[in-house]
Amino acid sequence: MKPLAGARSLEATLQGRLAERESQGRLRRLDIPRSDLVDFSSNDYLSLSRDLVVRDALLTRLNHQKSPLSSSNERIIGSGGSRLLDGNSALAEHLEQKIAAFHDSQAALLFNSAYDANVGLISCVPGADDVILYDNLIHASIHDGMRLSRATRRFPFTHDSIVSRYGDFSVKLEKHGANCTEVDGPQSLERTLKKLTASDRRLRLGESNVFICTEALYSMDGDIANLEYVSNLVELLLPYGNGYIIVDEAHSIGVLGDGRGLVCQLGLPDRIWARVIGFGKAMGCAGGGVLCSSTTRLYLVNYARTLIYTTAMSFPSLASIETAYDYMMLEGAKQRRCQLKMLIQHCYAKLRSLEERSRPTAAVLRLPKDLSSSPIIPLFTNRPKSLAQYCQTSGFMVRPIVAPTVPQGQERVRICVHASNTIEQVDGLCQAIETLI
Numbered sequence: 552m553k554p555l556a557g558a559r560s561l562e563a564t565l566q567g568r569l570a571e572r573e574s575q576g577r578l579r580r581l582d583i584p585r586s587d588l589v590d591f592s593s594n595d596y597l598s599l600s601r602d603l604v605v606r607d608a609l610l611t612r613l614n615h616q617k618s619p620l621s622s623s624n625e626r627i628i629g630s631g632g633s634r635l636l637d638g639n640s641a642l643a644e645h646l647e648q649k650i651a652a653f654h655d656s657q658a659a660l661l662f663n664s665a666y667d668a669n670v671g672l673i674s675c676v677p678g679a680d681d682v683i684l685y686d687n688l689i690h691a692s693i694h695d696g697m698r699l700s701r702a703t704r705r706f707p708f709t710h711d712s713i714v715s716r717y718g719d720f721s722v723k724l725e726k727h728g729a730n731c732t733e734v735d736g737p738q739s740l741e742r743t744l745k746k747l748t749a750s751d752r753r754l755r756l757g758e759s760n761v762f763i764c765t766e767a768l769y770s771m772d773g774d775i776a777n778l779e780y781v782s783n784l785v786e787l788l789l790p791y792g793n794g795y796i797i798v799d800e801a802h803s804i805g806v807l808g809d810g811r812g813l814v815c816q817l818g819l820p821d822r823i824w825a826r827v828i829g830f831g832k833a834m835g836c837a838g839g840g841v842l843c844s845s846t847t848r849l850y851l852v853n854y855a856r857t858l859i860y861t862t863a864m865s866f867p868s869l870a871s872i873e874t875a876y877d878y879m880m881l882e883g884a885k886q887r888r889c890q891l892k893m894l895i896q897h898c899y900a901k902l903r904s905l906e907e908r909s910r911p912t913a914a915v916l917r918l919p920k921d922l923s924s925s926p927i928i929p930l931f932t933n934r935p936k937s938l939a940q941y942c943q944t945s946g947f948m949v950r951p952i953v954a955p956t957v958p959q960g961q962e963r964v965r966i967c968v969h970a971s972n973t974i975e976q977v978d979g980l981c982q983a984i985e986t987l988i
């Protein structure tokens with residue numbers, strides 16, 4: 552139907568909004584990634600999505616047509632419906648048990664993506680009396696889950712207060728409690744928790760719950776949450792055990808802790824209430840899941856709308872995830888992690904010496920202070936677009952990351968190192984960066 556004369560059509564409204572974005576240099580477009588550039592951009596940290604051994608294992612399995620667990624009428628292409636209707640399968644349940652055992656969890660529940668896993672979990676578990684605390688740099692999917700949650704009390708805490716690279720994390724509580732002065736913006740996790748417990752008797756007495764949301768390996772900063780500190784703090788300040796930590800391990804599984812993730816690496820599975828995992832990054836496929844208790848799993852099956860009201864993963868998706876997990880347990884995966892670690896260290900050392908030689912101002916180029924074991928290296932710069940463009944012209948795919956994806960003033964070029972990159976490629980990328988700055 553045409554709008555009446557004088558009315559603004561929806562198309563015109565949308566065009567106006569897009570034009571505004573474009574004028575701010577923030578218009579997003581879908582581009583096909585260029586295959587002629589060296590990949591220093593994707594989240595395929597172990598380069599598994601292109602690995603021939605993994606590909607052949609998957610193709611053999613798909614050509615075989617059936618999973619070892621399949622019955623004669625198992626669906627091969629699509630799943631046929633929601634997990635709660637016709638979309639469940641013996642393979643899905645078997646895979647969940649395998650994934651739970653691998654990550655040292657009582658249970659696992661698959662979702663179509665880690666986005667869906669976060670939204671499903673966060674939207675349905677916290678109740679109206681509960682509180683959600685979240686890292687101020689937390690992923691969009693957790694924000695979207697919170698928007699749908701019945702918990703209306705949701706407070707950010709500062710990212711810097713929980714990541715390793717910022718100093719001493721022994722729990723020595725300062726005395727500011729309820730009397731600490733109000734300042735605008737988020738405060739540390741410790742302050743935020745202390746203010747809450749001081750002002751809310753029910754929380755203090757364990758009659759309502761606090762959910763604390765963090766990521767393990769942060770995808771934009773490449774830094775790693777100090778989960779031991781977070782667990783100690785939460786257990787100390789919420790001694791009735793009503794603090795529940797949720798860790799998003801989308802970027803850390805496959806890479807950290809022999810592939811099992813940061814929570815396993817630190818020996819914390821018993822102290823972290825739930826973990827969200829993603830298969831679209833280092834695992835080289837797509838999909839997500841929640842690692843949790845059997846009770847929480849059943850609760851999610853009953854209440855998580857992103858599980859209930861969507862078609863379940865197809866057999867090829869399940870088969871690719873299982874193939875990736877089988878690979879994780881092989882020597883080949885260990886070698887890939889070693890190779891990746893060596894390349895990360897090499898890349899960081901090269902960038903550091905480049906910084907010392909060229910002495911750019913902090914606005915032009917700034918590296919993170921410490922080397923973490925993360926394949927993500929942010930190059931902070933006030934000209935992310937021209938630097939990324941120059942690297943691309945030189946044959947290396949890196950992307951500029953600008954506001955609102957990261958806070959204003961923290962624009963950067965994000966370098967992602969992969970197991971299949973070579974020393975020569977890393978050197979070439981660093982050379983291109985040095986030429987421009």
Ligand SMILES: Cc1ncc(COP(=O)(O)O)c(C=O)c1O
Pocket residue numbers: 664665666667669690692766770799801802829830831837838839
């Ligand atoms: C921290 C974090 N959590 C969750 C997601 C969502 O993962 P998926 O791509 O599987 O939906 C992402 C990916 O972009 C992420 O970076």
